[in-house]
Amino acid sequence: MSLMLTCPVCGRRNGYEFRYGGEDKGPRPEEDGLTPRAWCDYVHMNRCAAGPVKEWWFHRDGCGSWFTTWRDTTTNLEIQPPEDSE
């Protein structure tokens, strides 16, 4: 399952250099008024889309950057952000 990812610093590299960092769920919720439900959504809950997903990656065996990118989970290929994405 060959995966190539584009690090913003190092460019396109072999996927095994990276650690997966989860689906992009927006900013970490504010501590003020944080409910167990909202925290759970942030730490555990996923959409598990079969298709385009925006997610976090960490260039573990490289420059150490954290960045987001889009990937199609059915093909394991990095893709351009879909038209309707924010």
Place this chain on the structure above:
Amino acid sequence: MFFRTRRLWKKPDRLRSRYDAVIIGGGLHGLATAYYLAREHGMRDVAVIEKNYIGFGGAGRNTAIVRANQRTSENLPLYKEALDLWPVLTRELNFNLMFNNCGNLNLVHSEAAMKASRLNVATAQFHGVESHLLDAAQVKEMEPALNIAEDIAFPIHGAMYHPPGGVVRHDAVVWGLAKGASAHGVHIHQQTEATGISVENGAVAGVETRAGNIRTGRVLISAGGYSADIIHRMLGLTLPISVLTIQAMVTQPLKPLLNHVVSSGAYHVYANQTLKGEIATGAHMDPWPNYTTRNSAHYIKHQAEALGEMLPCLRGVRFMRHWAGLADMTPDMAPIMDGNDPVRGAYINCGWGYFGFKSCAVVGKHMAAFMAGGECPEILRPFHLRRYEQHRLMGETAAVVNYSPDN
């Protein structure tokens, strides 16, 4: 004329416009639930909606290992009942499920893990599940092919020995359950994809499929590794699940050399010898979620290296076939079974990861009772989805599993 084939299950009539219950997913769990709905609860019109063919998913791809030596008091009784059901089902379905009761050896590779295993074994025994702790010499005696040398990556310190487990023929379970369900009037619609669930006033009103719409008040989403995506698309629920491709392979057939199912958490390897003589072995999960179900050179190499250390007699033996399927993993390594929350009539069954074969019959039995009566059976209650927002994860794993960002 000599090999006239008879269909095991009936090809159903056209999709009806109304069913008492609709099950999305023709895997083991879906077929088992349909079987028990029809057999135990007298439900006349039950449909199983399967996008591809029954057994397409994990049902036809798993490595068929069964055991009941789980870690927590919520999980143990469920798996024990599951294990006890194989001989019962074999009789009931009048179909040989080929239960090879060879026993399991879960290898232990450190003194800390030996201590943890002591707790595991004691909990299992407390729940009436036979389980023993062995030291390395005893392991060697039982499984002479294992390497108990100290100069390997993960030396063997001992093992949990679980005699009642073993291997059941997974395809036979698919066929047997389909046969049984069909005999009790269940409609199995293959090549029919479910595309949506319609909800009216907070309750399920119907299921949309590529072959037409169905009116129904009850739907179960039980589509193995595909469940999480479907549940999000159709019910808008997010789940604490990561869907990963998991790989398995078999070697060329060999003369008998392995007497048990042997597994090692440290090497990420398990192996058993099939009745044909092949070493069936798995199962590494990809380090990032994906639905490709593709094998990788990376893990085939890993598997060969690990087996070569644990079972040196396998060095030079060839892998003949490899394949992959999906594992829908939860952070506490326990499944999610729930219903009527937040949508009345909508039931979900997922998060079975790489351990949903052994449990399929017992889940079908209790999910059917849940769907027929609307009341969650005691044994399924701990597995509800809200345990995550209550931050009461189950202790099937000592630490949160590491494909999530929070490790």
